[in-house]
Amino acid sequence: MAATISIRNVSRRFGETWALRPVDLEVAAGEFIALVGPSGCGKTTLLRIVADLVEPSSGEVRIGPDTARRARQERLLGLVSQRPAVLPWKRAIDDVRFTQRIAGKVGFDPGKVLREFGLEGHEAKRARQLSGGMLQRVNIASAIAHDPAVLLMDEPFAALDEMKREEIGEWFDRELAMRPKTVLFVTHHIDEAVMLADRLLVFSPAPGRVLEVVDVPVPRPRDVSFRQDPRFVAIAAHVRGLLMHRQAA
């Protein structure tokens, strides 16, 4: 299950300071949107507005036919943060069950999901006993345990090293093919965004506004060989150029 997202004239100001200039975006159900830009450009603010964790100063967000608040109250949203939200005193499988208990929804069998996430034999381990990559997998499993229609991800792989980041990115792409969701994905990492997303929302430096929406016209899930594809190289170079040009300006 996935839902459309409609962002209309959404902005956020803190006093006189713009955190986010007005943004408009229509996201199709099951689409993967990456928000790319320098630090402080408003990517996370936009994500948190969609999550109904921050009030917009103007505009509105709709998830399907609902407002963002209604969607959150209906437990249609899942959130993956950079720092795993796995409760340190719970076992991995109990943490996944915890999401289901709080949400009052059983999206998947927790044991099955953890096995599919490559965590067989680690279900009874606590956060301190898991590697960074495993912990982030548990974090994602917990975030989707109640089968949300929209997954909001704030630099989820930023704490991982390059190899692990690529590996978990590919794995996540395959997972999404099995359990389609509409995804908003904040990242600083251009290659990661091009590899995973259907479209990239490229932000200018603060005060953030959308410079360009860049399409990645290649079906997902994508194979690792896509990194050598001329289209990948061209899109990544174009996005890099956009960001470097703006930063230089």
Next chain:
Amino acid sequence: MTPPDLALSADIGTAEKRSASGPARSRQVAVAMLRVAAPVASVLLLWYCSIWFSGLPAFVIPRPERVLEVLWVDHAFILEHLWATLQVAAIGFLWANVAGIGLAVLFDLLPPTRHLLLPAAITLRNVPYIALISVLMLAFGDSILSKTSIVALSGFFPVLVNTMAGLRAADEVQLDRMRILNASWWQTFSQVRLPYALPSIVAAQEITGSGAIIVAIAAEWMISSTGLGYVINNAMQNYRGDKVYAVALLATALSFLIFSFVHSLGKRLDWRTGYQQRG
């Protein structure tokens, strides 16, 4: 290293562990005994030095063996009053926790109450205890209510402050998770805020728990005809320094025991033990 090499080295390791286990255990026992004996020996040394070099009379600084003798001879009398002190300390400690934790939870549930009640709590904390004790004495006389109120008043503030700090220490990432799941206040409180606050709450018990005995004795010393405080007061009036020391020794041991118990309990309840935050 090939698999047989690994197996061989594992065998050697096990054999080494087995042969070293005897002496290692003896060493551990010796270290544990030293940890107990060293402070006792240093206190005794200081005590005897004070007797030898101060020239003070025996009713001011009695010999340790005399203090132990008093504890043994008067044990029925001391135990009777110890029971009274323990009752005051335990009830006061309970009140301190009900008030401290209760107020902190109320502030979390209804934040405006914090602005209303916290200044009153701070003011109460800063009123001289002697004045409070006098008022309580006038209000309730020499009763368990007056004494337990004094213990509760001295103990509730550390519990309140630590619980408030602990409840605020919950990880923002976890709180976002609960908000996105539209969790109720109770779910967020019981499943995230309270477990995060537990180490702070237990730390407060180390202060309030061991302090309860000392404050109970002080309250009894001033207004009571029962308890260890009364025994000290009575002994002083009769120039029985040995009895004062005996009670002090008992009270110190009790406070230390309570502190150690709460500390070890805290270690068990502390989810951070062995936990490393991953970046």
